[in-house]
Amino acid sequence: MIFHDFGMATASLVGSLETKLAAVRNAGFSQVMISAADVVAHPGGTAAGVRAVRASGLEVTGLEALRDFEGLEGQLRDYKVDVARTMLEICADLGGRLLLVEASASKHASADPAVIARDLGKLAVMAVPLAIRIGYKGLPWSRTARDFRQGADLVMRADAPNLGVVVDAFDVLASGVPLEDLDILDPDQTFLVQISDYMWQEIRSAEEQIATATHFRVFPGEGAHSDALAQFVSRLDTIGYCGNYSFDVYNDDYLQMPPEAVSARARRAAVWLAETVLRRALPVPNLRP
């Protein structure tokens, strides 16, 4: 398989967890990003959700997402640490090795880099005994890190080997971040790249960006920015990124389509990226550990 490092996300699909996992597997993917909600909302309970994921034979790209974690104080901070513990335990139960953390959009969060680094460092230590890595992702509407550049600064400041950056192609394209800025990334501390496109040529306001990010994303090759996405992936390849790519496609249309139809689109996207963009002609050995 030439797209072993590409995976889908359960959040792109509708249906039971088992249905989603089967759709991902049957489309030829070997890995899947799990939304915590899909596991805990399983009718048989969390343990049954975990069993379904393990029984699917799919590798878990990671668990998403811990939100509004960093920059808090007092009771609010203790509460979020507790939430983080639960997410880490679910991730470990799934056999996942990555917890995706979205930069805080909470009004209560401090923007002080020292405070944020303190909290990210703590989360990284919490994850060590469970053999989990923390992937920190900027959000355009976050108060702490608006994109991967600020995310990478905070990750460097927190300085923990199991803490790294997650890059979301949508946020780079929609915010107009220059592709050259990807060169600042340390490929070894870049733990995941999420990739998706959207249909509009431009996004006019922050509100429109939030709405697009959460409802109107499409798979790479289906949207209006195929060339930019191709350059984005090529650039990451050039700087030596060899981690996973996850299709984080959130689209209301896809949530009323059969999961098989959606995963077939994801497969087309993976084949396009692997064959046409990254020019993988033959199956290559998996060089990652």
Added chain:
Amino acid sequence: MTHATDREAIPEPQNPLGLDGIEFIEFATSRPQALGGLLETFGFRPVARHRSREVGLYRQGTMNIIVNAQPADVPRTVMPTERPVISAFAVRVRDAQYAFRRALELGAWEIPVRAQAMEINIPAIHGVGESLIYFVDRYDEFSIYDIDFRAIPTVDPHPPAVSGMHFFGIVQYVGPDRTADWTAFYSQLMGFTPLPNQVRFGIMPRGLLLESPCRTFYLQLIEPEETARFAPMEEHLQRIGLGAPDVPAAVASLGKRGIEFLATERVHSSERGALTKPLLGSVMFELVKSEARGTAAP
């Protein structure tokens, strides 16, 4: 006036917890007599039994080993099985509650008190795999064992050590590419520092050595060999390192007691160290040339 710390990085104290060696190492097993017999062959003596739990205390010289056969009642802790496993180690610190609170603040996972072998409140955190790390501060004026344990009558409570043996370290097996994670864990929570690669003790050279801030104790982190990288393996505490001033003499006296050491081309006893054959299916001890230092001295 510019504050002094604005101009240069003032390092944190190297021993923030006042770490002072190992108080005890705990094994979990459902066959405590079998392990007890093995420990006795090794020169340990049973000196006390727990008042209410299936837990025994073995000792020689400065070394305490706890044998725990009590079924675990908390997730992610060792359920005793026939093969003994190292289920905990206890570090001596200046103030156990301070060390514990500081560890939690930095991201350690707390163990509920009732899950532990001891009934007095010895704070503990999750370590590697299912193991625990205890913080003990009352090791000078009176012993933690006085409260939970009943001394075994007619037994010398302080049996001397065979050939001056003392705790030297613990070998921890870690997953592929996990050495850096565990190094960060031990250095942040307890002030361990990695030693340069050319510093080696004993005869088992692989992995990274972490030195305790009191410089009396080492953790050796070992990743799987290349071919084993893809095999599933739980991370765990693999074996105990015992220091001995004269390794060949220690090997000889333990040999007389019935302990067999590996003698292959790659691994064999020498002045520098020795490694026992696996005992009871999983228990290994490694001998390392070391003078007892600091508080580790008998």
